[in-house]
Amino acid sequence: MEIGKxxxxxxxxxxxxxxxLLAMCPTxxxxxxxxxxxxxGLATTAxxxxxxxxxxxxxxxxxxxxxxxxxxxxxxxxxxxxxxxINAWLHELYKVLGLFIALIVVNxxxxxxxxxxxxxxxxxxxxxxxxxxxxxxxxxxxxIGGIRExxxxxxxxxxxxxLLGPAFTFLEVELPSAGSGALxxxxxxxxxxxxxxxxxAKRLFDERMAARKAAASPATTxxxx
Amino acid sequence: MxxxxxxxxxxxxxxxxxxxxxxxxxxxVATAILALIYGQTKDPIAQxxxxxxxxxxxxxxxxxxxxxxxxxDTLKAERNGKPVVVHLARKAGGVTAVVLELTERGYSxxxxxxxxxxxEGFITGVRVTRHTETPGLGDKIERAKGDWVLAFEGxxxxxxxxxxxxxxxxxxxxxxxxxxxxTPRAVVKGVKGGLELFAHQKDTWLASPPPAGH
Numbered sequence: 001m002e003i004g005k006x007x008x009x010x011x012x013x014x015x016x017x018x019x020x021l022l023a024m025c026p027t028x029x030x031x032x033x034x035x036x037x038x039x040x041g042l043a044t045t046a047x048x049x050x051x052x053x054x055x056x057x058x059x060x061x062x063x064x065x066x067x068x069x070x071x072x073x074x075x076x077x078x079x080x081x082x083x084x085x086i087n088a089w090l091h092e093l094y095k096v097l098g099l100f101i102a103l104i105v106v107n108x109x110x111x112x113x114x115x116x117x118x119x120x121x122x123x124x125x126x127x128x129x130x131x132x133x134x135x136x137x138x139x140x141x142x143x144i145g146g147i148r149e150x151x152x153x154x155x156x157x158x159x160x161x162x163l164l165g166p167a168f169t170f171l172e173v174e175l176p177s178a179g180s181g182a183l184x185x186x187x188x189x190x191x192x193x194x195x196x197x198x199x200x201a202k203r204l205f206d207e208r209m210a211a212r213k214a215a216a217s218p219a220t221t222x223x224x225x
Numbered sequence: 226m227x228x229x230x231x232x233x234x235x236x237x238x239x240x241x242x243x244x245x246x247x248x249x250x251x252x253x254v255a256t257a258i259l260a261l262i263y264g265q266t267k268d269p270i271a272q273x274x275x276x277x278x279x280x281x282x283x284x285x286x287x288x289x290x291x292x293x294x295x296x297x298d299t300l301k302a303e304r305n306g307k308p309v310v311v312h313l314a315r316k317a318g319g320v321t322a323v324v325l326e327l328t329e330r331g332y333s334x335x336x337x338x339x340x341x342x343x344x345e346g347f348i349t350g351v352r353v354t355r356h357t358e359t360p361g362l363g364d365k366i367e368r369a370k371g372d373w374v375l376a377f378e379g380x381x382x383x384x385x386x387x388x389x390x391x392x393x394x395x396x397x398x399x400x401x402x403x404x405x406x407x408t409p410r411a412v413v414k415g416v417k418g419g420l421e422l423f424a425h426q427k428d429t430w431l432a433s434p435p436p437a438g439h
Contacts, residue, residue: 030360032359032360032362036360036361062247063243063247065239065244066247069248070251073251074255077259081258081259081262084262085262088269088270088273089266089269091277094273152361158361159370162370183403183404186362187362187404
């Protein structure tokens with residue numbers, strides 16, 4: 001297992017949002033603030049790890065022809081069980097995360113990882129894949145949420161203490177200059193605009209890196225060139 | 226019989242019947258697990274939600290204004306065809322205030338709120354208990370995310386004036402949020418509706434005897 005490669009894949013190269021362009025629904029829905037993006041990302045990460053472990057451990061029993069409906073049943077049941085369990089025994093946490101957990105059911109990235117990775121890989125690999133894909137998703141959502149929040153509301157990580165506890169109040173920043181901000185950024189169009197900007201930036205960056213590598217490689221690693 | 230014996234599991238795999246059976250068993254197992262967890266979590270969830278309601282009731286009533294179990298001392302009412310739960314706050318048996326649990330349609334779905342009203346018909350407090358308004362935009366109606374709901378305290382149906390019950394954009398006295406008018410408008414409408422309901426029903430409500438067993 002190459003944890004390094006899994007990490008690179010999940011966080012950057014094959015990032016759920018900026019690489020695979022999956023999970024657009026929750027991405028657009030919750031990224032009006034950085035705090036919400038972070039909450040959604042963390043809740044999704046937990047479910048993604050659990051669903052990847054579940055799918056990977058059952059992968060030899062699931063007939064290929066009906067695997068997709070079985071994955072859907074597994075994931076929907078898992079999310080519902082998590083939702084009910086947290087609501088019953090961790091009710092304070094549920095008040096903060098409840099909104100996000102219900103939305104995880106519609107997250108196609110979870111089915112995507114079940115199909116593309118966990119159904120063909122050992123349990124431990126799949127767990128790490130789920131972890132890094134989830135963290136990459138968290139990163140993308142927090143960045144998109146942060147940009148939209150700064151431009152739209154003039155704050156950053158507003159109400160973070162409700163999600164992370166009072167110790168994290170220091171994260172909450174109010175930008176003095178921005179009045180009410182560019183309202184458009186909090187509304188749905190803002191989500192599309194910021195996502196598009198991030199996609200362009202990532203592509204340009206990756207292209208430049210690739211070009212630099214190509215230029216440097218003949219000299220440093222001639223056997224690979 | 227000999228044919229059936231020679232058919233191994235691997236030969237069965239590609240058949241439609243095997244796939245259907247696998248899918249059916251998976252769904253049956255998933256359903257059983259869900260039913261089990263539902264049974265286990267149903268009561269704790271109901272308890273936690275009842276506790277949430279009691280906590281929000283306490284927030285909209287003046288401290289020390291009641292000595293009964295406000296969560297359990299209830300009447301039923303109706304507003305726009307939707308049920309309204311009326312909690313009675315009593316001190317020494319007499320009703321000192323009522324708290325209405327009502328809903329109003331917001332920007333995206335129902336907004337649930339509790340509205341505390343004293344005997345004189347003035348608001349003692351308002352809290353939004355559940356909603357699905359846009360995060361970061363309409364959710365400032367939550368007490369945890371803003372002071373907005375405090376603006377209702379002390380207001381009555383004619384206080385400060387009869388036409389003050391609207392957001393500023395509509396000529397009233399309550400702030401709207403930048404980009405979100407529908408959400409605060411819905412809350413104002415709900416609270417006003419609660420006051421109107423109180424005005425109609427207060428004679429019955431305020432005279433209602435304590436529930437049996439108290």
